[in-house]
Amino acid sequence: MHQTFFTPGPSALYYTVDQHAKTALRSGIASISHRGTEFKAIYKQVDTNLRALLQLPDNYSVLFTNSATEVWDLATESLIQEKSLHIVNGAFSEKFYKIVNNSEKEALLTSSEWGDFPEIDYNLVKQADHIAITHNETSTGVSTPLEIVYKIREENPEAIISVDAVSSLPYLDIDYSKIDALYVSVQKCFGLPAGLGIWLVNDRCMARAEEVQKNKKELISYHNLLGLAKQAANYQTVSTPNVLNIYLLAQITSDMLNRGIQIIRSEIKYKSAIFYKMIETHPKLKLFVKDKILRSDTIIVLNTEEYTQAIINFLANKKLIAGTGYGKMNDSQVRIANFPTHSKEQFEMLTDLLETW
């Protein structure tokens, strides 16, 4: 019996990746030129699949980056005019804030403790020309209610809204007309090997980037937004991309379309529901996120304190690999990923095991 990775990412591969990877190796996909028609067709398939899967509007482009992390640098460079507001409630939202704060641009901050969500200061919202929202804080298991995103849009319709959906897309069902950019890493919910980011950007982002880059005297990154977008218009990349992963992404998004995005989303809801229900009445295990509204369906965080290693070992003996807490929570928390590849049966087994612990 193989191990099942419930780690928050890299996590278990999507269950069809193994077969697709074998096909890729057999057919030489990793050797094809990224300037040829075969690669363009693969890129186009990803583009078409993501539009269908996410109901992505026509004014969005699908760009590839090396990672979601790279987007922080590229967005700082091209999407922020002067002031960027950061809603910070965990390690990843804070990292983006720090990058902007270290840049020549101004970083505004509204923050809360880990496990919570800040009271939004709409005065700050109105001052910003770019607003960074982490939909799903992978470090804490807090998910931003979408009404808050939409309210921010209403309060400042001019600002570019960037959404970090690293550990929630394609589970996240968002109205793309109320945001401008969204980025994700493929090693979370998409269940692929790490080494590729996806950046969805609308035409407002392009206009902003043109404005910002036009007057820029300092270094423009080789992979800057406008350069990526110009190549993407022809299903091309600026430099040699991770072709193998892009091929795998084309395949698994096709598989997800065949399965049906509504089924994938409702299964994730089912799995998180049974798990949260079990934990609520558990004698020893406690949830980190107190407010039900804020609890992520895809990243579940337990306060396990002195039991942390015991729980991880207990599950590992059953071939179930759970994640530790992030950073400062490494020794006191356990994180469980609930991604599309995790089956109901696997999650029921995990839930049953922890119930008896």
Add this chain to the structure above:
Amino acid sequence: MHQTFFTPGPSALYYTVDQHAKTALRSGIASISHRGTEFKAIYKQVDTNLRALLQLPDNYSVLFTNSATEVWDLATESLIQEKSLHIVNGAFSEKFYKIVNNSEKEALLTSSEWGDFPEIDYNLVKQADHIAITHNETSTGVSTPLEIVYKIREENPEAIISVDAVSSLPYLDIDYSKIDALYVSVQKCFGLPAGLGIWLVNDRCMARAEEVQKNKKELISYHNLLGLAKQAANYQTVSTPNVLNIYLLAQITSDMLNRGIQIIRSEIKYKSAIFYKMIETHPKLKLFVKDKILRSDTIIVLNTEEYTQAIINFLANKKLIAGTGYGKMNDSQVRIANFPTHSKEQFEMLTDLLETW
């Protein structure tokens, strides 16, 4: 019969990659945490293997980047104090020059036509605090004689010397004490899927980066040199890396060590020798690089003019995939990669076929 890719990169996978990739998928390597001991052991294996394979001195660190392209941005940011000299004789050396020229730093230029190598202006060499040398111009098949690299060092021992060895390492046998940094993409001579760069940097680079970054007001990239190096000291990366490719790199560098780097290098010399010899007396095919001293052993470029597509089709019918010329040479040249994975038998077949064409 499978196709054999002689394209200049992505190229044929190293012949053991297929088996290693299957092992990786079976054992869940793509799902492991990049913060765990298993990943550190893989990183350490790459580090140890590269030191042995390349006779890398102890004052060098082995860093991972997303690509060689990313190194252009990161080196511009951290290795250049004020003035960078660029020896430009093809598309890739020119791209790096343009990045620096678009930055707030000064780019000095010494250039030649494609297929040739510039007369070095040692007055410019003495002015620069950073010198960028492309050891092997993938766009033209021109290889920089190492005596020129060493002469540049003698003339300006203070400058940081960065070597682009994207399409020549580990064939390249260079004295690392006479340069400071070297970068490579894994999809060329290492025969891996694209999506990973290796940056070898010595302690002089660290000192330079500390000096440059200390007084920097503008944006420092998230993956900046000092950040990468700090993590690398503990066999860690700044953000989730391409773990699968790093694992494959560990395996194929072990395979290369078992095979012996001298054997790998002498086979590449043998293959290029028979190919160049055949072309020299060929009635229709001409070499692009006229000066024998400058001819690359790993990237061979033919002037094929009106025969370009016919030759590519002729070879493709025999399941041998050759590359077109780069950029403006797309329709008039054919490029052939001679990498460690290409066997003597495959190269003899390619040579025999073209001889009769």
